[in-house]
Amino acid sequence: RCEKKIRAAKRATRSELSVSGGEWQKHGYAYDPKVLSADGLGDDIERISAKDVSVEEFIERFERPCRPCVITDAMDGWAANTEWTYDKLRAKFGRHKFKVGSDDDGYAVRLKFNHIHHYVNDPAHMRDDSPLYIFDGSFGDKEGSQPLLKDYDVPKYFKEDLFRHVGEKRRPPYRWVVIGPPRSGSSVHVDPLATSAWNALVSGHKRWALYPPSAGLTKPDLKPKGIGLDGESVTWFQRMYPKTRGKEWTEVRGFPKPMDCVQMPGEIMYVPDGWWHAVLNLDHTVAVTQNVVTTARFPKAWRMTKRGRPKMSAQWLKKLRTARPDLAAVADAQPRRAEESAGEKTSSSSSSSSSEESSDTEPDTDPA
Structure with a gap:
């Protein structure tokens, strides 16, 4: 029964791939050690300690200039640090259904955590090129998963949440629990409505590539047609990311190379609005992420x-x-029709993972 549910979820989230025909494993990424290697990657994002940097300093150094950073020492004392293991989550939430993607009509596809636990512990499934993973934007609204909210605190830099004034029911999805195996992740995207994001990593390692809004990059630049991109993070990192480090990209087109970073357990990534970014899970990861609007932005x-x-x-x-x-x-x-920069798009959709994130029936939006 468990296997049947997993296969149904796979078919629903990626209808173009044959489950029985082995198309979830057609690239053989699970057998290529280079796919998850961080060798030679730059460490381009500044790290700061929450113990040393005040809220006011953070605003001046990172928010106003729209600069990403990695924050350390901001997750001390979180219950999530000890409670958010696969086994403990299964014991508490095994019967609760978490979102693992969207079907072709934009509706949420959900699996019980018991089934997800089985999936990530099954060597056959873990050969999937881009595995299913939890990217649940309604966990804080559903009775069965609401207790997770008590296990973490919004970091001091992000307490101001201006969209809260809209009301919980009207505002777009803004917080996600993210639990994923190696090779899952979020393909390159910009967060919607000029929100910034923070992503707190409880366990595992995430690879990030970021591109500044000042470059004027657009979706066709970073997700061109004709090179076999399938909306998956792992495929994007294999096929498109290397091009963004080459001469054609930097010298001919004048675009910047990506800023690279591997996020470690206990670190929080801050991604300001307008930055294109892609994320690849290098091992089994557990995280929580929220989108936010602050006064400075x-x-x-x-x-x-x-x-x-x-x-x-x-x-x-x-x-x-x-x-x-x-x-x-x-x-x-502000003028009725403000002059927008090239990076200001209203589109709130592009691929965010094996599971494109959205509320149950809204157009897909892209958390970090």
């Missing part, structure tokens, strides 16, 4: 939300007039 988020979600933006502005009149004034002062 509000103007662009307001422009993007007004264009992309006009009804929601009207509700947001109404609430800000009471809660944050200073920001309401900023919103009012």
